[in-house]
Amino acid sequence: MGTGKKSGIKIGVCGxxxxxxxxxxxxxxxxxVAEVVVTDVRVERAEEAARRFGVRRVGAxxxxxxxxxxxxxxxxxxxxxHGEQTVQALRAGKHVYCAVPIAQSLETIREIINxxxxxxxxYMTGETSYYYPATIYCRERYKKGDFGEIFYGEAQYIHDxxxxxxxAFQHSGGDEWKRVAGFPPMYYPTHSVSMIxxxxxxxxxxxxxxxxxxxxxxxxxxxxxxxxxxxxSNQSALMRxxxxxxxxxxxxxxxxxxxxNSVHLSLFGTEASFEEQANxxxxxxxxxxxxxxxxxxxxxxxxxxxxxxxQLHEELRRxxxxxxxxxxxxxxxxxxxxxxxxxxxxxxQFLADDFVKAVHKNQLPPxxxxxxxxxxxxxxxxxxxxxxxxxxxxxxxxxxPPADWPLLxxxxxL
Numbered sequence: 397m398g399t400g401k402k403s404g405i406k407i408g409v410c411g412x413x414x415x416x417x418x419x420x421x422x423x424x425x426x427x428x429v430a431e432v433v434v435t436d437v438r439v440e441r442a443e444e445a446a447r448r449f450g451v452r453r454v455g456a457x458x459x460x461x462x463x464x465x466x467x468x469x470x471x472x473x474x475x476x477x478h479g480e481q482t483v484q485a486l487r488a489g490k491h492v493y494c495a496v497p498i499a500q501s502l503e504t505i506r507e508i509i510n511x512x513x514x515x516x517x518x519y520m521t522g523e524t525s526y527y528y529p530a531t532i533y534c535r536e537r538y539k540k541g542d543f544g545e546i547f548y549g550e551a552q553y554i555h556d557x558x559x560x561x562x563x564a565f566q567h568s569g570g571d572e573w574k575r576v577a578g579f580p581p582m583y584y585p586t587h588s589v590s591m592i593x594x595x596x597x598x599x600x601x602x603x604x605x606x607x608x609x610x611x612x613x614x615x616x617x618x619x620x621x622x623x624x625x626x627x628x629s630n631q632s633a634l635m636r637x638x639x640x641x642x643x644x645x646x647x648x649x650x651x652x653x654x655x656x657n658s659v660h661l662s663l664f665g666t667e668a669s670f671e672e673q674a675n676x677x678x679x680x681x682x683x684x685x686x687x688x689x690x691x692x693x694x695x696x697x698x699x700x701x702x703x704x705x706x707q708l709h710e711e712l713r714r715x716x717x718x719x720x721x722x723x724x725x726x727x728x729x730x731x732x733x734x735x736x737x738x739x740x741x742x743x744x745q746f747l748a749d750d751f752v753k754a755v756h757k758n759q760l761p762p763x764x765x766x767x768x769x770x771x772x773x774x775x776x777x778x779x780x781x782x783x784x785x786x787x788x789x790x791x792x793x794x795x796x797p798p799a800d801w802p803l804l805x806x807x808x809x810l
Contacts, residue, residue, distance in 0.1 A: 404429045408455065412445040413436070415472045416472035427732055432451055434454055458481055469490045486512065498586075498772050505772065520747075520764060521765075528741045529724065530677055554653050574622065576623065579624065580631070591659070602636040603634070603778045606785070630649060635791075677694050715739060721741070724742045759805075
């Protein structure tokens, strides 16, 4: 007779603040996961999450997880901690899922890639925009050749500090939250950059960036006020990509704007173009004067919001609790995900599924370490350009994964 225990990998969740509760139920329900363990620097918060989600084991720290029998660690801590924590987990021999960005320095990114290559461990960056309806739609049309050659793309992450960011930083940062809240916008570029590069397969090669020096009385973005001496709340970058195209990226944190989606994309090709604005998505072609309105097709179904989410700002509730669109390939998700939470425009369930499958098969997920570098490094260099008033700078290339390491086909079951 069987023991009744679920077979699969064990995942340790590090940091159970605002974001991790969206993923703990998905990891628990996945048929490829045997157990979920939670930990947080605030032990009482980890214990509350364990009670809420029926988790049996609670750890006291990342050190505990690294010393435990978990196979993988999912990192949902503050963004400036990701790089060093990922390095620690990889050195301990653990596979890593990490919320974006991968790290905030070139040296740490290089170390992560070297560890992944040497230890043959799975690293996956939790980039939600890769699975956004517009990104999926454009990726498929690009593969078919419908765009012709894409020569220009623009993407932006427009999220005012007052739209839930104050609460998020205060929730995790304690009394020193302002020191962390001044994170340079271009250090968090992956929502924007990934939309374009994951469609075309190109990489960014050069960048020129300008920053807007903040004047808000909260004093968050000021030289001397944050860990990075960063004065910019808004930054705009113009990039050259390896396929010869032009790419514009906006990262705005102090902005009078209130669209339904804070991340959006537009792509212009020689044969057709896609434009996404605050509340509309349109396809148009060179050979016709008609515009195809895709807004309804790409919209996500409403999702129930749990009672405990009522305290969140409307924009954060919208991020954490959304259904799927007609373009999402829901047929490839586990049946056990049906009825479970989703979020960030249908991406959460696909993120969890890809990571678990990748670890089981030791195959590279779509957003592996080398792609994570391509999404993040352009922003790190863009910030340096902004500090030099727009000087054009080369973007380092961290290369490709080993040729003998196969890519995951998410359509295939475990």
